[in-house]
Amino acid sequence: MSRIFEVTDKVRTHDPRADIDMINRAYVFAANAHANQKRSSGEPYMGHPVAVANILASLRLDDKSIVTGLLHDTVEDTAVTLEDIERRFGSEVAYLVDGVTKIGQIRFVSSEHKQAENFRKMILATAKDLRVLLVKLADRLHNMRTLGFLPDRKRQLIARETMELYAPLAHRLGIHWLTQELEDLSFSHLEPEAYFELSTKLADHLDSLNRTRERLEAIMQEAVNRMGCRARVQGRMKHMYSLFLKMQRKQVDFDDIYDLVAFRVIVDDTPACYQTLGIIHSMYRPVPGRFKDYIALPKPNGYQSLHTSIIGPDNFRLEVQIRTEAMHHYAEDGVAAHWLYKSDGLDARDEKNFQWLKQLTELLQESDQPGEFLENVRLDLFVKEVYVFSRDGDLFALPRGALPLDFAYAVHTDIGHHCLGVRINGQPADFTTRLRNGDQIEVITTPEQTPSRHWEQHVRTPRARQAIRQWFRREERDASVRVGDEIMLEVFGSESKVSKEALRALHCADIDELRTRLGRGEIPLDQLMAASKRNAPRRLHLTGTEQGLIRPAKCCLPLPGDKVLGRFEHGKGILVHHQECAVAAAEEGEAWMGVDWRPEEGKLYRTSLEIKTLNRRGMLASVSGAIAELGASIDDLRIHQLAGDMTTLNVLIEVKDRVHMAKLMRGLRAVADVVRVRRNIQLRTSENISQRIGRSLRTLIGSRKDDDEKNREKE
Ligand code: MN
Numbered sequence: 001m002s003r004i005f006e007v008t009d010k011v012r013t014h015d016p017r018a019d020i021d022m023i024n025r026a027y028v029f030a031a032n033a034h035a036n037q038k039r040s041s042g043e044p045y046m047g048h049p050v051a052v053a054n055i056l057a058s059l060r061l062d063d064k065s066i067v068t069g070l071l072h073d074t075v076e077d078t079a080v081t082l083e084d085i086e087r088r089f090g091s092e093v094a095y096l097v098d099g100v101t102k103i104g105q106i107r108f109v110s111s112e113h114k115q116a117e118n119f120r121k122m123i124l125a126t127a128k129d130l131r132v133l134l135v136k137l138a139d140r141l142h143n144m145r146t147l148g149f150l151p152d153r154k155r156q157l158i159a160r161e162t163m164e165l166y167a168p169l170a171h172r173l174g175i176h177w178l179t180q181e182l183e184d185l186s187f188s189h190l191e192p193e194a195y196f197e198l199s200t201k202l203a204d205h206l207d208s209l210n211r212t213r214e215r216l217e218a219i220m221q222e223a224v225n226r227m228g229c230r231a232r233v234q235g236r237m238k239h240m241y242s243l244f245l246k247m248q249r250k251q252v253d254f255d256d257i258y259d260l261v262a263f264r265v266i267v268d269d270t271p272a273c274y275q276t277l278g279i280i281h282s283m284y285r286p287v288p289g290r291f292k293d294y295i296a297l298p299k300p301n302g303y304q305s306l307h308t309s310i311i312g313p314d315n316f317r318l319e320v321q322i323r324t325e326a327m328h329h330y331a332e333d334g335v336a337a338h339w340l341y342k343s344d345g346l347d348a349r350d351e352k353n354f355q356w357l358k359q360l361t362e363l364l365q366e367s368d369q370p371g372e373f374l375e376n377v378r379l380d381l382f383v384k385e386v387y388v389f390s391r392d393g394d395l396f397a398l399p400r401g402a403l404p405l406d407f408a409y410a411v412h413t414d415i416g417h418h419c420l421g422v423r424i425n426g427q428p429a430d431f432t433t434r435l436r437n438g439d440q441i442e443v444i445t446t447p448e449q450t451p452s453r454h455w456e457q458h459v460r461t462p463r464a465r466q467a468i469r470q471w472f473r474r475e476e477r478d479a480s481v482r483v484g485d486e487i488m489l490e491v492f493g494s495e496s497k498v499s500k501e502a503l504r505a506l507h508c509a510d511i512d513e514l515r516t517r518l519g520r521g522e523i524p525l526d527q528l529m530a531a532s533k534r535n536a537p538r539r540l541h542l543t544g545t546e547q548g549l550i551r552p553a554k555c556c557l558p559l560p561g562d563k564v565l566g567r568f569e570h571g572k573g574i575l576v577h578h579q580e581c582a583v584a585a586a587e588e589g590e591a592w593m594g595v596d597w598r599p600e601e602g603k604l605y606r607t608s609l610e611i612k613t614l615n616r617r618g619m620l621a622s623v624s625g626a627i628a629e630l631g632a633s634i635d636d637l638r639i640h641q642l643a644g645d646m647t648t649l650n651v652l653i654e655v656k657d658r659v660h661m662a663k664l665m666r667g668l669r670a671v672a673d674v675v676r677v678r679r680n681i682q683l684r685t686s687e688n689i690s691q692r693i694g695r696s697l698r699t700l701i702g703s704r705k706d707d708d709e710k711n712r713e714k715e
Contacts, residue, residue: 010057040149099132122387159189409464484519556581560599561658608680
């Protein structure tokens with residue numbers, strides 16, 4: 001069992017300026033907090049935090065990391081609060097302890113490979129500070145070393161989590177021994193039989209393996225030296241889990257694995273690599289077919305080395321890798337890169353992040369002043385992502401800033417389309433709530449719910465935005481088919497009367513295409529009329545109820561019953577202008593159509609009136625009184641004092657239709673001192689109409705000027 005003085009001794013050795021007093025205080029504080037607690041082994045609980053601190057000291061971490069190691073379980077398992085820790089040990093330690101506690105609360109729930117990668121990222125995102133992650137890894141290592149005392153099911157869970165999350169993280173950090181120990185420990189719990197078999201066999205061979213390794217190291221070193229090259233020869237036993245993987249991958253038995261010990265010879269330059277190979281092959285017989293020249297033909301990830309297998313002393317097969325120092329460095333990074341290639345969904349940015357981490361850890365292990373070095377090193381790695389869970393515990397990675405609808409659409413497009421609301425961690429939340437790491441989100445759906453236009457403001461992911469736009473495009477297509485159908489029926493009378501010649505003349509393959517293109521306003525109306533061979537111009541009979549198909553233009557505010565010009569606006573239905581509207585007249589184009597716009601029962605339409613009156617007291621009251629009396633309501637009213645004693649009132653009112661409006665205008669004209677009442681539509685000359693709108697329109701709607709004049713008269 002580790003003792004606190006072992007820890008402080010280690011810390012003092014590598015960092016003379018470390019705050020040993022703080023470490024001792026943390027020890028006493030944690031020992032008090034855990035005073036009556038025991039581990040599953042029956043030992044006092046305090047053995048665990050001290051062991052964790054000891055591992056951290058071996059990693060040569062700074063004093064605050066060591067203190068965090070001692071305190072890491074206090075907030076989770078005792079009455080101690082973060083505030084207590086902050087008061088005694090400062091905000092930095094409190095921040096680190098909080099980080100370790102939060103990682104501890106992440107529950108690994110999926111066995112899918114892809115999900116494991118998301119969990120790893122989530123841990124990194126939660127850690128925020130490199131030290132948090134290192135403390136967590138040390139904690140996990142000690143727990144794995146003492147896992148045997150837990151019930152079987154729990155052991156399996158923790159071992160699997162270690163294998164899938166923590167060992168890969170240690171690997172990415174470049175802490176090789178930690179990776180291997182975590183893997184071997186997990187392996188022993190996950191595959192106890194295979195582990196036992198393998199360890200028994202290894203134990204049988206261990207002495208001879210070690211002797212072989214030492215002897216070969218010496219022989220090779222000497223041979224290479226004799227040649228006049230500088231070289232480093234490293235022999236290493238492969239760790240159990242990698243042997244196990246190899247046996248599985250190659251479907252071979254232990255006895256057929258010839259690279260239980262692997263050698264690496266690192267030399268100065270490329271020619272020396274081939275020279276060294278020559279020396280080794282002259283000493284030992286190469287295994288045919290095992291030589292690989294990855295220097296001449298690098299692996300796709302850039303890895304370079306010479307690989308060979310030889311039959312060494314005592315007929316022992318060995319794998320040897322020969323490379324330069326530069327290749328060696330590249331190989332180290334390349335391993336990470338290779339690993340990254342295999343895990344889906346990682347981009348180059350992630351890879352760079354891990355390289356940075358790796359370099360950082362290397363620096364850390366070589367640095368004399370780790371304390372200074374580690375100060376405020378943040379793991380700003382995956383700040384661009386947020387990790388959330390579905391109700392079923394599936395993990396989703398979304399961009400940071402993602403909102404509930406992004407999640408709904410990430411689950412499934414239909415879940416998004418019919419999303420009525422969400423509950424986050426059991427609480428109802430609205431669409432503007434930013435998702436946070438670890439949130440559990442339940443989407444409430446109903447078939448009646450469909451996307452609305454403002455949803456686009458409540459999504460951050462391209463996927464959700466595209467899905468919403470797609471929905472509306474489909475809606476528009478439906479709307480244009482509906483409009484097109486109406487136009488077609490109006491012009492041709494019935495579907496069966498659309499002749500093949502007509503289709504050909506309009507360049508449509510079939511009726512459906514005709515419908516769609518008519519609805520989109522793609523077919524000029526004069527062409528349509530010509531193709532229909534009809535002389536009698538007709539108007540379209542559309543009511544406002546057509547799914548909100550008709551929208552009055554804001555410039556002229558036409559009313560149902562007015563002579564209106566309609567134009568299909570992509571995705572918005574038909575926009576109608578008053579026939580006299582100057583704005584409409586200014587718009588070029590052939591796609592205007594005459595529309596017989598009928599009022600919708602019970603609906604009020606907004607329009608604008610200009611009332612000119614004599615300027616006298618009580619005038620406004622009489623006018624608004626008259627408007628109310630006639631069943632219309634005032635939305636807005638502006639007064640313009642004119643020169644002399646005249647006043648102009650601009651009134652926005654709501655009426656049922658044109659007939660209602662006419663009645664209202666008559667009523668207003670009857671009010672004393674009202675001089676003139678008229679619709680607020682900019683008039684234009686009849687020349688303009690013919691010039692700008694074009695022949696086709698006149699053909700369709702009929703330029704029945706006389707009627708129009710009469711109508712205006714009535715107003
Ligand atoms: Mn712990």
